[in-house]
Amino acid sequence: MKKSRLIAGTVAGLLLAATAACSSGGGSGDADTLTYMFRGGDDEKAAYQAAINRFTEDTGVKVNVIVTDADQYGTKLQAAVSGKNVPDVFYVEQGSLQSYVKSGILLDITDKINEAGVDLTNIWEYGVNSYRFDGKVQGTSAGALYALPKDIGPFAMGYNRTMLEKAGIELPDEDEPWGWDHWVSVMKELTTDTDGDGEIDQWGTGLNIAWNSQGFIWSNGADFTDPTHTKVTVDTPEFAEALQFFADLTNVDKVTPNSEQAATLDTYQRFMAGQIAFFPVGPWDMSVYNELDFEYDLMPFPAGSTGKSATWLGSLGIGVSASSKNVDAAVKLAAYLSTDEDAQKTLVDANIQIPNRIDTADAWAAEEPRKPQNRQEFLDIAKDYGRAMPAAFTYNTAWYDEFYTNIQPVLDGNQTAAEYLAEVQPRMQALLDESIVASEQAG
Structure with missing residues (x-):
């Protein structure tokens, strides 16, 4: 999300066209190997690879990483959907969540996250609720959970x-x-x-x-x-x-x-x-x-x-494919990248996001030396005055895109x-x- 200034159009329409392909398809890879697809530059790729290497060491689960540029992600994900080769774990945008859910691509991970004892109260509420959907309304605490926040992005x-x-x-x-x-x-x-x-x-x-x-x-x-x-x-x-x-x-x-x-x-x-x-x-x-x-x-x-x-205040989510052959491991990977203290430290130290974990955010903002000096502003936006983009919680973005046409x-x-x-x-x-x-x- 650098030179392109967050180029990342929604793939909602494309995903709906591929509903049948996704619903009948199996997850990619095999039960012993997960596929994780995300977008980012070299710095983000290196940070995530380091975190994933630690995940493999801790769990024994191998992860095949697929990374694309921001402006290629939607097209390549659609190709995977159409080819019945949906990644086990992948980035999902707020504005695409409803179509992913209604087309059967995303797994409802509510129960598995609860069973794993993941402390969602220590993750920014805005980030968690961005990926809750009750079938009609997205973005409140009432809905089922279909992804975990990769981050929140205060602008x-x-x-x-x-x-x-x-x-x-x-x-x-x-x-x-x-x-x-x-x-x-x-x-x-x-x-x-x-x-x-x-x-x-x-x-x-x-x-x-x-x-x-x-x-x-x-x-x-x-x-x-x-x-x-x-x-x-x-x-x-x-x-x-x-x-x-x-x-x-x-x-x-x-x-x-x-x-x-x-x-x-x-x-x-x-x-x-x-x-x-x-x-x-x-x-x-x-x-x-x-x-x-x-x-x-x-x-x-x-x-x-x-x-x-x-x-x-933006966000990207980490979702799990409903057709994954190893759902338990896929949910564990999503939770690890979103909430694990060591994984979060790796990503935050790479200067690509603010902490997802609330208990470490204030210390991060105050640590010395630091750049920028007023890191606290990111947290002020997260806590006080940041808002979701206008089309973040609607079914598609066509109405919003029309404003700029x-x-x-x-x-x-x-x-x-x-x-x-x-x-x-x-x-x-x-x-x-x-x-x-x-x-x-x-x-």
Whole structure:
């Protein structure tokens, strides 16, 4: 989840098409060997291999590891499903859980986890509940458990500490969020031509609409749906104000690279090159960002009209195939990777996630030396102000994807946010209605 900035579209539709193949197929490998499929870079692969080697030493169960890039994972998993070769243990996204369950791909592991005595109260409640589903509602404590959290992913606002100190700007408070106006004023000060060639080469920020807009919308008192996830609510003044603010960062405030500059080098790369002051950071970035040539740190997300920070809190799950030939060992592997103290230490020490175990999180945030210095911000998001992505707990993402399909005129300054939202809400509602019907039919 680095350069691609979490590229990982849902495979829900593909999985439904392969329901028959999955339901009649057997698990991959044999009863003495498990297959574990996940996605990640070299650092994540090395950390998981080390943890799995220890699992094999402790249990005698061999594990065949299959790792893909983030943008290839859905396609390769679908190929495995279609070929009746579903991995015994594999990553599952929040937004795909319902279709995995209703198509018979995922095993209900509730009883086996209870019988094993796994202490789920020591794992982030949000992470555990993300993979509970009662047939209608996902994300509450009432549903059956279909996966364990591989992690939770708090998406914090990061900043180039070295750049701010060099400019003589007071560093952000670790607890009190900046308001939008103050944040923009600082970014304007930092957007400049540093080498005197007449071209801007340092910017305040550079945000991706699909991954970075949610926090601004929530912080302004708006949301994508009502609490039941059945009614789209984007056409409100609060939502329009937040979306317009996001677009104006480029077109009015001019604190971001323009489209031509962004096409030359994306803003993720520009942040790592020291050219951008503020950029969202996830725990998965730490293994790379901790080696940057400048100091970076974390701050509360800038706050809109509510005065409160908001951002999203993601998660990936580790699920077990319903067709595994060695269900007991597969559940044991999922539980080991999600909850075992030694396994968690291996993964956390690799700087690819925050601790899953609550009893070690505070010590991790406070340990010295540490990068970033304000690791506590990740925990604040996990405990206080992080939210699930809008489509995390709906049957599919088509309704949510529609929001971004024709949004470019707003980002280019050729259409107001209010005009766009009035147009897109009916389309989003129609797709959400279809999603609800599809869920009922699948059930």
